[in-house]
Amino acid sequence: MKQRRMTVANRTVVGVLAALVLAACGGSPGNGSPQSPSGSESPLSRTAIEGPRIIPAPRxxxxxxxxxxxxxxxxxxxxxxxxxxxxxxxxxxxxxxxxxxxxxxxxxxxxxxxxxxxxxxxxxxxxxxxxxxxxxxxxxxxxxxxxxxxxxxxxxxxxxxxxxxxxxxxxxxxxxxSPRFAWRGLMLDSARHYQPPEFIRKFIDVMALHKLNVLHWHLTDDQAWRLEIKKYPRLTEVGAWRVPAGPAAAADIDPATGKPRLYGGFYSQEDVRDLVAYARSRNISIVPEIDMPGHASAAIAAYPKLAVLDRPSPDVPADWGVYPNLFNAEEATFQFLEDVLAEVVTLFPGEYIHVGGDEAVKDQWKASRRVQARMRELGAKDEHELQSYFIRRMETFLTSKGRRLIGWDEILEGGLAPNATVMSWRGIDGAVAAAASGHDTVLSPQPTLYFDRRPFDTPTSPGRVEISTVENVYAFDPAPAAISEEQRKHILGVQANLWTEHIRTPARVEFMAFPRAAAIAEVGWSPTKDWAGFSERLSAQLERYQVLDVRFAEAPMPRPVDPFHRTSHEMALCTDKIALMLEDDAPLAGDRAVFKVDIMNPCWMFKGADLSKATALVASVGQVPFNFQIGDAVKEIVLSKPATPAGELEVRVDDCNGERIAVLPLAPAVGNFAVTTLPAATIKPREGLHDLCLTFTRKSIDPIWTIDSIELKTTTAAGTE
Known part of the structure; x- marks a missing residue:
């Protein structure tokens, strides 16, 4: 950990940030909530007077x-x-x-x-x-x-x-x-974006200081295979690398290969042994996740014979979402997976091995004659039973190695392996079903415990538009009434998940993890809840983050509504189908813009625009790749026919069917991968405040054109401003 002594200025800032964190999640800096300290006094310097500020709270x-x-x-x-x-x-x-x-x-x-x-x-x-x-x-x-x-x-x-x-x-x-639950975890997704081992060591250090004891390490997915397997070297030689989506990455040519530069990385077995030992010294067990039978695209790119399709893609894909690619059900594939798990259990000595099991779209299995024949050979009446066979077979192998299988709640479908443990993510239903059938369970439901949801409405952090605040996390009950007192003995504990599709850098991992990790730590450890007490102790925790050089989420200072200028974050989306905070794909180095957009319907409402003196409209726009696997939902995206080859930004007044008052051609922005300010469009002033609807015409769904900001230029006695 980097040493970082506190200064008076730092202490004052931390007190202000604690108030902002609480204000963003519905708390208030009144009695029982942190306030900005005055003078040289800091939250830590008051603890001996006001009482210890320990998180999680002792029994x-x-x-x-x-x-x-x-x-x-x-x-x-x-x-x-x-x-x-x-x-x-x-x-x-x-x-x-x-x-x-x-x-x-x-x-x-x-x-x-x-x-x-x-x-x-x-x-x-x-x-x-x-x-x-x-x-x-x-x-x-x-x-x-x-x-x-x-x-x-x-x-x-x-x-x-x-x-x-x-x-x-x-x-x-x-x-x-003593703790309430034995399993108190965070999941770190290193498959979508590779984090260096030194960051993971730091993450382990900070977890330990929250008395969290499980690091669920997501190592394989469609977009990468991050774990070195000696018997199958192509898993990392090929599977750990991809070309990121978008024209900016495609244009970044590696002079050594003459091809687009590859993005990625992997963890050697030496890296893993070091991290496992380091975690053990901090009382943390690392539970690896090796996804099967779905989320298999990277492995299939490395070893095509694992695929259901005869000619799978040789490239590791860069789209987010759910791919239809599954492992086939041949004996050679089961042998491959057992070989992989045989190396995994030598690297990770903990009790549990996670096999995923989620989001296994069965279309390829249904369409494959060979898979259907294998189902008959194996006595599986449908594809769900085939997945059950798949998981049972892995469970039998892991049991033979003295380990326990854990998977996402889809492993319940088709029948659960005898000794499997269920991690419930689709609400609490999986946990209820698992406990009712005598299986252990860990509660990890979205959206509350999915830390790719934003901690509050912040314009600079990519992720899902949906919000899960510190208070939302703290209010979660790991032992809900739907699970009977007798069945609650099967609740191992609770876990929050950091899925990193939109969390590209380690600094953003910290921003999205903390201080919500403090809330989940107290939920998992402490026998009773006290939101007012937790809120009071939070300021001391934020100061500890400062000491540890850990970035944490702080709400931006509120700004007044400007009737003449709005960013995409300050405008309302016309729909909320798949609403995301998307990071631009350019520039390759340095900060990138973040846009709020519904990828199913890129449409924004500038509410309460003052058009009384407006004579021109200036738009700054961006383009991001449509790199989303959303199945048949893609057919629901409606395209508006453009008048020019590049398309246009159209502005209508009052609603999206109202009068079109401006059209801004996109041609100046086509060749710029980052944000472009389009030439201003002249508009006629009209009295009063009006809503403006902003949409794009385009020939295809890729790229997604987005609004960065809209500004209304006004005429005064001195001229246009």
Whole structure:
């Protein structure tokens, strides 16, 4: 972690940002919510006075009297059986890197000004992750039945630390703590966009400080295969690389090959072993996902014999959405997948292996004579039963290796493998069905726990237009009433997912993950909910992100409505069929524009435009590739016939069937992959405020023309402005 000491200015900014985060999700910076601190006071500097600001909230906490001073003379002490080298190294590194505090080691001799870690005999009611922490002015004792509990006690100790006049202190407090659920996870999609190992190490570090313990690592999909498999090297030689969609990438020629530059990367087995070991040192289990039988395009590009089609595409595709490409059901394909999983289980020693199982469109299976013959051979009455056979066979193999299969809730269709665990993403229905049939389940439903949904209405972050706020996440119930008390024993826990189709960079991963990850951490750990208390503690958490150099989501400062100028974000979409915040495909380096658009109907409403003095309309437009696999829905896209080869932007008044008041030819923008400002169109002034409907004429769905901004030019006594 990068050391980043707090300045007075930083602390003030964090207080303001906490208020903005809460305001964006419906909270208010009143009683129980963070406020902008005044002077040099920061949220962390107030903790000893107002009470510890720990996230996730402990199960039980009682305040004492006084405080323990932490400094260069503070020493660590370890009881019998404690791995002091590991635990002490972690804590001293954390204190040093975040606050510049050096700690010493006392060995096993009792002393004052000591932080002691000890294992308790006979176990703990809190389980292996439970711990107790007792601090007084003279010493701190953290005890647990297991090293995992001691680790989380160390994390809590770090959160208790506050800056007071003269140094750092830990308030006197007694804590008894343990998690509500065993599975507290985040999913990171590295298939759509590759994140370097050093970022994943940082992500693991920050997860651990939230007491999250599962990193579900999405490694294969249609757009890439990221995991090195020694027996099948083409999976990464071919499958880890693609040409991004759009003319900008197509024009970026690699001089070494004379072809468009490839985008991607993969994780070597050495990378994986290092990350798995690093995660284990932070009490995090990495659960790999190897998708099957769908989301198979990258693997098929590498090894065409895996396909249902006779001549599959040799290229890894760049479209988002759901492809129809499935693995075939031949014995050679099952052998391939078992070979892959055999290497996977040697790399990932955890209990679970995720096999996907979602969004397996069965059209290719239905149309294939050979697949239909295989279904008869295997005794599958339909394609759902064939998928069930597929998953059962993988489950049998994984069981033979001492592992458990987990998959998305589609694995319920056609019959569930005996020991499979279900991850419910299509609402909670999959979890309800799994628990009712005696299967373990993890709740991970969209849209609330899908962190590709925006945390609030921000114009600069690509993703889905749909919003899931910090408060929405915090309000989620992992044990809903639809699951009976008896069946709730099958609820392993809860997980939020970072799908990265529209999250291209590591910085955006952090922006979309935090502070919502703090909310899901408390949902998974703490036995009760207290939104007001969580809101109050959030300002301290945001300051910790600053210390850790972690980017987090902060709402933009509100701006007044301008009757003469709007961006696409400030206009209403005419429809909400597939509404996205799409990043431009150019420029290749540097910042790119982000457009709000319904890809099914690129149409915007500029509401309340003041046309009384408007004499001209200026439009800035962009074009993005239509790289979306949406099945038959593509047939519903209506094209408006253009008057010129390049098409036009049409502007109508009052509604989309109203008078056409301006037409702006798109020809000047055709050759520019980034945003283009079109020549102004003259318009006639008219009294009052009016809505403007903006649409494009075009010959095909690709590219998608988009609005970046619209400006009305007005005439004054001094001329046009």
């Amino acid at each position: 039980k906490m009682e305040a004492g009297t006084g405080a323990f001073a932490v400094g260069g003379n503070t020493r660590l002490e370890f009881g019998d059986g404690v791995d002091g080298e590991r635990l002490g190294g972690y804590l001293t590194g954390l204190f040093q890197e975040t606050y510049g505090i050096g700690l010493g080691t006392a060995g096993n001799v009792p002393d004052s000004n000591v932080i002691r870690f000890e294992l308790t005999a006979g176990g703990s009611a809190g389980g292996p992750e439970g711990y107790s922490l007792a601090s007084s002015p003279s010493r701190i004792v953290i005890s647990a039945a297991d090293s995992r509990g001691l680790f989380y006690g160390a994390v809590t100790l770090w959160q208790l630390l506050s800056k007071q006049q003269g140094g750092f202190v830990v308030p006197a407090v007694t804590i008894e703590d």
